[in-house]
Amino acid sequence: MPPTHHAPFLPGLRLSQHLFEEAVRPLLAAGLPGLRYAAARVGSGSEVLGFDSARSADHDWGPRLTLFLTPDDAAAQGPAIRELLAVRLPKDVHGWPTHFENSPDPLDPVGIMARTDGPVAHRVDVTDVDSWLADRLGLHGAPATADWLAMPQQRLAEVTSGAVFHDATGGLTAARDRLAWYPDQVWRHLLACQWQRISQEEAFPGRCAEAGDDLGAAVVTGRLVRDLMRLCLLLARRYAPYSKWLGSAFARLPVAATLTPHLRGALAATGAALRERHLCEAYERVAAVQNESGLAPPLDPSRRPFHGRPYLVIGAQRFAEALRATVTDPALRALPLTGAVDQWADNTDFLGLHAPARAAVRAM
Template sequence: MTTSDADFLSGLALSRILYEEAVQPILAETYPGLPHAAALVGAGSEVLGFDTPRSTDHDWGPRLLLFLTPQDATVHGTRIHRVLAEQLPKQIRGRPTHFRQINDRVGHMQPTDGPVNHRVLTLDAGSWLTGHLGVDPTSAEPTVRDWLAIPQQHLAEVTGGEVFHDGLGTLTTVRERLSWYPDQVWRYLLACQWQRISQEEAFVGRCADVGDALGSAVVAGRLVRDLMRLCLLLERRYAPYSKWLGSTFRQLPVAETLTPLLQGALAATQYRQRAKLLCDAYEAVATLHIETGLTAPLATACRSYHGRPYRVLFAERFAAASAKTVTDPHLRSLPRIGSVDQWADNTDFLGSQELRRAVVEAVP
């Protein structure tokens, strides 16, 4: 089932309606005064605000996370789920509340005459957050290693979306706590992101030197991705995974200047054009960095790479300057590799809390 553009209602709007017009009245009658929070957070394109009519063909529809105290979730969770299955309307704004599971991953929606197989999940915030992030930020501030072990996509999922009601206060507090990295972690990650760029910016020209046009283009693509993620760091925005990286980058003020440069560098078939556009992009991002005031001013112009016929920013200067502002002893002792999704992009790895934590703990 898909929806036309004219009829499309965003997942966030649909979920708010589900709560306010259906779930909340049922709760008020069945469990009057029950402390709870209601939100749409976690996985899903609608949480990041990028759902479209195309999204409606699977795993999309009126859904909600209903957070209770740990005790209430244990004592009342199962009954609340059953009551909602029996009393929820069959449709919300024309969208069925019944999800039919056709395999392990894909849920299709369809009307039903019986109880609805709804997606109003009843749980406690601490357990859900631990399952999503690998840590429970309801009880304490995340440690440095906690921050480094959480992919930015997961942080975006927890801090994105919308909270429709928070009678517990826990969810609002946690979202504020996780809204952005602590200052020292942020500075360390900036140093690491600049370091990535410094390690490959000369390769675009070197590949071209030996007639490897494809290799030059591949390196340029890697650098474009790293520049986009660097801009998101500078603008204090969590970078989502690849599907929504461009959409999120497009929302930044600097995107108006950078997008033509980055697209041009990717589209260029000749090294000289590619190099010119990349240099212009480097200089624009370097200027953005200086404007933050995080480090001492640095020259932002590209220059010849050790006398070779190609120009680079020498981004290691920005990595070193950022690293100098890191005063936390633990962060200063770490190599400039950053958080897990700065040096790894394997989906299965980033989805495994155990693997992420094990690798972060293994770093001296």
């Protein structure tokens, strides 16, 4: 459904900041003076990752905010704050409605900005930090190793990206700082696991092509390209978003300028030799980044035959083992090189279920 307005597009984070500065903050100061809270645009939404555009305005986008109170204040004051904002919020911010209605399509129940003459069904949520982290990440308290392996990178990106406009309690900022990136030992383990994924299929495009299966070779090549992109994000200490924004996130990395032509070339190739050449160029460039990181002793990044078969590969398992040797945490060393939950599962519905994901990690 098209939006019901014609205001000039504003990036969602700027629009949410206007909502807070010009509407929510003054109302809270007048109605609940002395209330200590944090205000942020975090969580789901393309604007949180900085990828929104005018297209985003057609659903679940607009003036949105989350207020983080202490648990006691959230329980005691939350309903009153929601009601205050429903009655007193302006009907629009910079031309964008603050009122949301559900889509009339029962199969697509998204929120759509709409004009209203009555109370505003706003998207200002009221919660506390611990409850929000439990909801978004299934996290209770400081993250342990198993927690890190059970939290998808998309969810970690949603929690640590976006913008905090005000934090009088410091709790939200502290939580985001704790989750900003993996602990060093977990990071090394995940890098080893990502190289291991590549090692499992790097010979398959050549074998598929030799068997006359060019379509199969292209499918495996697409998987390898995806794994290389996610590996580059890991090396750059950037959480990988889900598939819609993976290419956009990868494009922001310094290595993308030289790597993208070869990834595109591998995907577009219609012959085995050209596909292999582009893949090997990509492997070697990512291996060079790995060597430059200093996380493990440098290895020869040049392509080589896959055992006695006539397919050229990087020998990705060498990099996996070199990184694994730097992992000293006994709990991580006892694990197979399967990695975090979103390194071996990419079903969106599954990754959104905290209990099954954590149970699967515990079973490793």
